[in-house]
Amino acid sequence: MSAKTRGLTSARDLAYCGLFGAAALAFPVVFHVLRLGHVFMPMYLPLVTLAFFVRPAPAATTAFLVPLLSGAVTGMPPFYPPVAVFMSLELAIMAGLISAIVTKRPKVNEWTVLVPVLLLGRALYVGLVYAFSLAIALPAGFMAGLSFLGGWPGIILMIVVVPPVAKLRRGRPGAAVPAREGLKSAYFDSIAARWDGWEDLPALDAALASALERFGVGPDEAVLDVGCGTGNLTRAVLSRLSSAGRVTAVDISPRMIEEARRKIRDPRVDWLVADVRRLPVPGASFDRVFCYSVWPHIDDPGEAAAEIGRLLRPGGLLYVWHLSSRSRINEIHATAGEAVRHDLLPPAEETADLLRKHGFLATTVIDDEAQYLVVATYEGKGPEERMEAPAGDACALA
Amino acid sequence: MRALWHDSWGSGRGPAVRLAPEARIAAGAALFAASLAAPAGTGRGIALIAFVATAWTAACGMPLRAVKSFALLGAAMFLPYFLLVPLLTGAGTPGPSGQGGFLSALAAPWDVVLHGFAGLFLTAATVTSLSASDFRRGVLALPLPRLVTGVVIQIVHQTAVLFAETGSVAAAIAVRSGSGRAGTVLRVLASVPRVWLPRIIHRADRVSAAMELRGYAETDLRVMGPTKPRAADAAAIGAAVGLLALAAAIRWDWIR
Amino acid sequence: MSVAAVLAFDRVTVRYEPGSRPVLEGVSFTLDRGERAALVGLNGSGKTTLLMAAVGLAGHEGLILVDGIPVRRRTAGQLRQKTGFLFNVPEDQILFPIAREDAAFGLLRRGVERTEAYRRAESMLAELGVGEVAGQPALHLSHGQKQRVALAGALVTGPPLLLLDEPSAGLDPPGRLSLARLLGRLDAAMLVATHDLDFAARFCRRFIVLAEGRISYDGPDASVVSQAWGTEA
Numbered sequence: 001m002s003a004k005t006r007g008l009t010s011a012r013d014l015a016y017c018g019l020f021g022a023a024a025l026a027f028p029v030v031f032h033v034l035r036l037g038h039v040f041m042p043m044y045l046p047l048v049t050l051a052f053f054v055r056p057a058p059a060a061t062t063a064f065l066v067p068l069l070s071g072a073v074t075g076m077p078p079f080y081p082p083v084a085v086f087m088s089l090e091l092a093i094m095a096g097l098i099s100a101i102v103t104k105r106p107k108v109n110e111w112t113v114l115v116p117v118l119l120l121g122r123a124l125y126v127g128l129v130y131a132f133s134l135a136i137a138l139p140a141g142f143m144a145g146l147s148f149l150g151g152w153p154g155i156i157l158m159i160v161v162v163p164p165v166a167k168l169r170r171g172r173p174g175a176a177v178p179a180r181e182g183l184k185s186a187y188f189d190s191i192a193a194r195w196d197g198w199e200d201l202p203a204l205d206a207a208l209a210s211a212l213e214r215f216g217v218g219p220d221e222a223v224l225d226v227g228c229g230t231g232n233l234t235r236a237v238l239s240r241l242s243s244a245g246r247v248t249a250v251d252i253s254p255r256m257i258e259e260a261r262r263k264i265r266d267p268r269v270d271w272l273v274a275d276v277r278r279l280p281v282p283g284a285s286f287d288r289v290f291c292y293s294v295w296p297h298i299d300d301p302g303e304a305a306a307e308i309g310r311l312l313r314p315g316g317l318l319y320v321w322h323l324s325s326r327s328r329i330n331e332i333h334a335t336a337g338e339a340v341r342h343d344l345l346p347p348a349e350e351t352a353d354l355l356r357k358h359g360f361l362a363t364t365v366i367d368d369e370a371q372y373l374v375v376a377t378y379e380g381k382g383p384e385e386r387m388e389a390p391a392g393d394a395c396a397l398a
Numbered sequence: 399m400r401a402l403w404h405d406s407w408g409s410g411r412g413p414a415v416r417l418a419p420e421a422r423i424a425a426g427a428a429l430f431a432a433s434l435a436a437p438a439g440t441g442r443g444i445a446l447i448a449f450v451a452t453a454w455t456a457a458c459g460m461p462l463r464a465v466k467s468f469a470l471l472g473a474a475m476f477l478p479y480f481l482l483v484p485l486l487t488g489a490g491t492p493g494p495s496g497q498g499g500f501l502s503a504l505a506a507p508w509d510v511v512l513h514g515f516a517g518l519f520l521t522a523a524t525v526t527s528l529s530a531s532d533f534r535r536g537v538l539a540l541p542l543p544r545l546v547t548g549v550v551i552q553i554v555h556q557t558a559v560l561f562a563e564t565g566s567v568a569a570a571i572a573v574r575s576g577s578g579r580a581g582t583v584l585r586v587l588a589s590v591p592r593v594w595l596p597r598i599i600h601r602a603d604r605v606s607a608a609m610e611l612r613g614y615a616e617t618d619l620r621v622m623g624p625t626k627p628r629a630a631d632a633a634a635i636g637a638a639v640g641l642l643a644l645a646a647a648i649r650w651d652w653i654r
Numbered sequence: 655m656s657v658a659a660v661l662a663f664d665r666v667t668v669r670y671e672p673g674s675r676p677v678l679e680g681v682s683f684t685l686d687r688g689e690r691a692a693l694v695g696l697n698g699s700g701k702t703t704l705l706m707a708a709v710g711l712a713g714h715e716g717l718i719l720v721d722g723i724p725v726r727r728r729t730a731g732q733l734r735q736k737t738g739f740l741f742n743v744p745e746d747q748i749l750f751p752i753a754r755e756d757a758a759f760g761l762l763r764r765g766v767e768r769t770e771a772y773r774r775a776e777s778m779l780a781e782l783g784v785g786e787v788a789g790q791p792a793l794h795l796s797h798g799q800k801q802r803v804a805l806a807g808a809l810v811t812g813p814p815l816l817l818l819d820e821p822s823a824g825l826d827p828p829g830r831l832s833l834a835r836l837l838g839r840l841d842a843a844m845l846v847a848t849h850d851l852d853f854a855a856r857f858c859r860r861f862i863v864l865a866e867g868r869i870s871y872d873g874p875d876a877s878v879v880s881q882a883w884g885t886e887a
Contacts, residue, residue: 559793607711608747611709611739
């Protein structure tokens with residue numbers, strides 16, 4: 001996949017834009033036939049909804065194009081007076097803003113985004129009407145006032161109708177997987193076979209074993225190994241567990257998991273090719289979660305911390321851990337390859353702060369030449385969002 | 399009114415139809431811009447606007463009944479602006495002559511009416527010269543950003559699917575609404591978030607799956623059917639742009 | 655995994671929501687070259703999900719191999735050439751206005767020259783019995799014709815594996831018979847999700863039964879299935 005294809009409109013964006021765009025053309029026709037007219041601004045509904053589902057560029061482009069297409073195909077909205085252009089601008093800016101906010105913060109509350117943006121959009125539209133009326137010497141205040149008043153039924157309808165539908169964006173197949181993830185897993189795939197060759201395995205095994213002893217990993221515990229790679233930590237943990245213990249080992253790189261599975265055949269391990277932020281595992285499942293040699297590679301550590309909080313039982317422990325100094329790690333990543341070049345480890349105190357924000361109590365913070373370690377206990381009080389399970393249709397394709 | 403527009407697509411039989419579809423779209427757009435740019439207040443401006451609108455309508459060969467229908471439509475849409483004249487006369491300042499107040503009050507509605515009619519006919523004529531597949535080919539051939547082309551093509555395609563599939567969804571809904579106006583309004587509005595939009599979402603998921611499987615999104619449709627540029631097309635676009643330049647010149651008094 | 659296997663599932667589990675019941679659980683089977691199997695199950699048993707997983711559109715645990723290639727986001731490009739897919743609703747996969755354009759797309763994408771691509775598309779359409787509508791707007795055809803146009807688009811690149819989701823739904827009895835005969839003539843290996851045993855038995859010799867996300871029967875005996883459902887084979 002070349003660098004150029006990264007910015008491409010995905011199939012998902014294109015399909016959603018096409019369908020919601022078609023709906024935006026159709027709704028005014030249907031509303032008209034049902035004698036509801038334009039008072040509820042039917043064209044706006046699908047376009048504002050669309051903004052919650054696709055990225056900013058496709059959302060804004062679709063929103064901009066639909067009034068123009070509608071004007072050309074059905075004569076409404078008219079090109080002159082340039083109502084079509086005003087609507088295009090208003091809708092494009094609203095859709096672009098909504099999509100940009102939702103892309104940046106996927107768990108944001110729909111009302112929080114929608115209401116200010118709708119009001120902003122209407123203010124823009126009224127402003128454009130005013131300016132245009134001034135320019136051609138029509139009574140500007142009168143025209144602007146009409147537009148202002150005329151917009152309320154539509155705005156109220158959108159505020160009521162759009163958020164419940166927008167909630168359906170969570171858990172959609174193929175929802176919001178950033179392109180960079182593919183690059184990263186491809187990178188780790190490419191080095192999976194050589195990974196163990198770079199380590200002094202016996203020394204590593206010894207170091208891990210003694211560390212786990214200090215941590216006090218018990219025989220019956222359920223442990224999550226995030227970014228398990230070739231399974232070196234997994235193996236060390238398994239050697240401390242009894243037959244009642246379990247390890248869930250997760251990595252975004254399928255090749256890494258393949259390597260690990262070949263090395264370790266043990267019924268107490270569940271191997272998962274998955275992203276830590278979207279693990280198909282019930283909450284409060286683990287006593288301990290190890291993020292060994294993986295934390296800097298996680299694009300959104302806040303999201304990961306929130307999800308790990310969900311996965312830990314209250315009082316469970318999280319380890320953000322490297323057997324190397326922070327400067328050495330960052331040096332290695334900076335020269336290792338494009339996919340991981342920006343994966344930098346922040347000072348341990350900063351990591352501890354981040355964890356505190358997500359309901360953890362940091363009990364150990366070490367940041368020296370020999371290791372980087374943050375141990376945190378999950379207390380269970382964090383942002384509200386974490387408690388909410390992703391809503392909406394479980395499976396649109398089943 | 400919508401039927402008027404819908405039926406107009408591709409109904410033209412004039413010489414402009416022999417141009418490549420992208421040339422028709424580009425020329426139509428340039429002439430539309432020209433009609434907007436030319437001022438409605440001067441003799442030259444009015445002449446240019448009238449010329450551009452009539453010439454393109456004739457070139458596209460809009461059927462006579464369509465001309466009549468659009469004229470009526472224009473009258474319905476734009477003549478009401480003259481109703482604003484009393485409002486404006488009262489508020490307007492008297493000009494050099496005694497009738498100044500009334501005349502200057504006419505200026506603004508006249509601006510809307512003239513530009514409105516011209517724009518309406520120019521858009522309608524362009525529509526008349528294009529069939530649905532012409533439009534598609536034209537959009538693919540224009541040097542637009544890939545995202546824009548992709549979205550337009552998809553919207554047009556999905557709209558066609560919608561119409562082919564549902565025929566008269568609206569009629570079906572209308573037939574079922576026996577409980578009076580208020581009841582219908584509430585029922586329709588309530589079904590938007592519960593029925594219509596979720597259906598669209600589910601369909602979008604399936605279509606995007608199909609696109610992924612067929613490798614549709616990664617293919618640049620524009621390279622799949624390149625057309626050779628022809629002299630006639632270049633000439634038509636050139637003429638249209640020339641008229642646009644002329645309109646701008648008149649508006650900003652570059653020529654006397 | 656056998657070399658002849660064109661599709662292999664190894665302990666595949668699919669969940670759409672973290673922590674929810676799996677839609678597919680521990681599914682394992684292999685499909686050999688040219689083999690035709692019916693994937694049978696009630697609505698909600700996971701048939702469509704299984705097909706989606708096979709083409710990489712559903713995140714899964716476990717291993718899925720198509721013609722030896724593991725199914726992942728990364729291998730999507732290679733996989734595209736190995737699998738043809740027929741959706742439940744043909745409109746979902748017809749992406750071009752004219753029938754022959756849609757059928758030819760797969761070839762044009764691969765760089766096949768334009769006239770050659772259209773020739774092959776038209777001959778495929780003819781083979782499927784819709785040759786005479788090749789130049790018509792695909793969306794105005796009958797359901798059965800649309801299906802065949804979509805099928806032409808899937809088959810025109812000669813993939814070794816064909817996945818079909820409820821192909822007999824929406825067809826009248828003669829239409830179903832005709833489609834069954836047509837599918838029986840094709841070379842590709844097939845996995846057909848359906849709850850129409852009658853239809854499937856006409857061209858499949860193997861029945862994989864899904865119940866609540868697990869395989870409950872995998873064999874040649876349709877009567878076992880129909881007994882379980884209380885219907886006649």
